[in-house]
Amino acid sequence: MKIAIIGTGNLGASIAKGIIKEELSTSLVLTKKSLDSLEEFISIKGVQCTTDNSLAVRQSEVIIIAVQPAQMTQVLKALKSDLKPSQLVISTVTGYSIEQMGSVLGSEQPLVRAMPNTAIAVGQSMTTLCSNHPAASKMEHALNIFNCLGTTLAISEDKMQASTVVCASGIAFWMRLIRANTQGAIQLGFDAKEAHEMAVQTCFGAASLLVASGNHPESEIDKVTTPKGCTIEGLNEMEFRGMSAAMIKGMKASFDKINDIAAVK
Numbered sequence: 374m375k376i377a378i379i380g381t382g383n384l385g386a387s388i389a390k391g392i393i394k395e396e397l398s399t400s401l402v403l404t405k406k407s408l409d410s411l412e413e414f415i416s417i418k419g420v421q422c423t424t425d426n427s428l429a430v431r432q433s434e435v436i437i438i439a440v441q442p443a444q445m446t447q448v449l450k451a452l453k454s455d456l457k458p459s460q461l462v463i464s465t466v467t468g469y470s471i472e473q474m475g476s477v478l479g480s481e482q483p484l485v486r487a488m489p490n491t492a493i494a495v496g497q498s499m500t501t502l503c504s505n506h507p508a509a510s511k512m513e514h515a516l517n518i519f520n521c522l523g524t525t526l527a528i529s530e531d532k533m534q535a536s537t538v539v540c541a542s543g544i545a546f547w548m549r550l551i552r553a554n555t556q557g558a559i560q561l562g563f564d565a566k567e568a569h570e571m572a573v574q575t576c577f578g579a580a581s582l583l584v585a586s587g588n589h590p591e592s593e594i595d596k597v598t599t600p601k602g603c604t605i606e607g608l609n610e611m612e613f614r615g616m617s618a619a620m621i622k623g624m625k626a627s628f629d630k631i632n633d634i635a636a637v638k
């Protein structure tokens with residue numbers, strides 16, 4: 374498969390790493406305005422780095438666009454004359470609708486919106502996707518690509534913003550919780566390296582238990598909370614301090630902000 378990534382910034386580079394790791398492409402063209410940060414990709418076989426979006430599009434079957442929302446209209450307008458209906462355009466741009474893309478590129482162009490997260494770099498993204506293209510095969514094609522880079526969920530477009538908060542911003546939310554856990558471990562006497570290793574592996578173990586069992590988190594919590602024990606004491610203190618409420622309120626604030634971003638263009 375020949376893939377182009379237009380806008381190889383934080384997310385685009387993560388997608389590129391995942392594609393390279395999983396050997397998904399025969400040709401991968403990465404574009405950016407300034408190529409300085411793409412040094413790590415330059416010597417990789419089958420990978421080309423360029424500032425020329427037009428060249429990237431002409432060489433590729435699948436075009437993944439990962440620019441900032443405010444850059445998207447200008448990028449699409451410039452790409453329009455190079456795109457053919459046989460090519461699949463996948464946008465990761467937050468809040469930029471398929472209708473908005475179609476109004477620039479025309480209704481013949483197969484368009485998919487995908488919302489991966491940065492764990493795509495290690496093949497562990499949770500990616501949500503939607504499309505309004507009548508050819509189901511185009512959506513299947515997109516699902517197949519992202520299934521090689523983690524797990525996918527096809528959703529309706531009106532849920533894309535919410536899924537961005539849960540899955541894309543979610544990486545940052547979980548990272549902050551892991552950091553808090555690490556800080557707690559240091560306070561209990563471990564050095565920073567030990568604390569980090571214990572927090573990360575315990576978090577990985579918790580998620581792995583849920584993936585393997587399909588259980589509700591509370592059923593796993595029940596197995597750990599000895600009556601009158603230390604776990605329930607800690608959990609109740611965390612809840613008293615607003616742990617669940619803070620996560621839920623934070624996600625709602627993030628969602629409200631996304632709707633502001635989407636309204637700006």
Ligand SMILES: NC(=O)C1=CN([C@@H]2O[C@H](COP(=O)(O)OP(=O)(O)OC[C@H]3O[C@@H](n4cnc5c(N)ncnc54)[C@H](OP(=O)(O)O)[C@@H]3O)[C@@H](O)[C@H]2O)C=CC1
Pocket residue numbers: 379380381382383384385404405406407408426439440441442444448465466467488489490491541542
């Ligand atoms: N970061 C994340 O975890 C996630 C981000 N998203 C969404 O994905 C998009 C990208 O986010 P993110 O990677 O964080 O943003 P970045 O700012 O890191 O990346 C955007 C990239 O686009 C490049 N760019 C801008 N204009 C052009 C152009 N005309 N041609 C080619 N490249 C161009 C920039 O290049 P240069 O630096 O050289 O100017 C930059 O590297 C956003 O819409 C974001 O909302 C979605 C899910 C997760």
Ligand SMILES: O=C(O)[C@@H]1CCC=N1
Pocket residue numbers: 467537541542
């Ligand atoms: O913070 C942001 O706006 C983007 C969208 C999700 C992750 N990064």
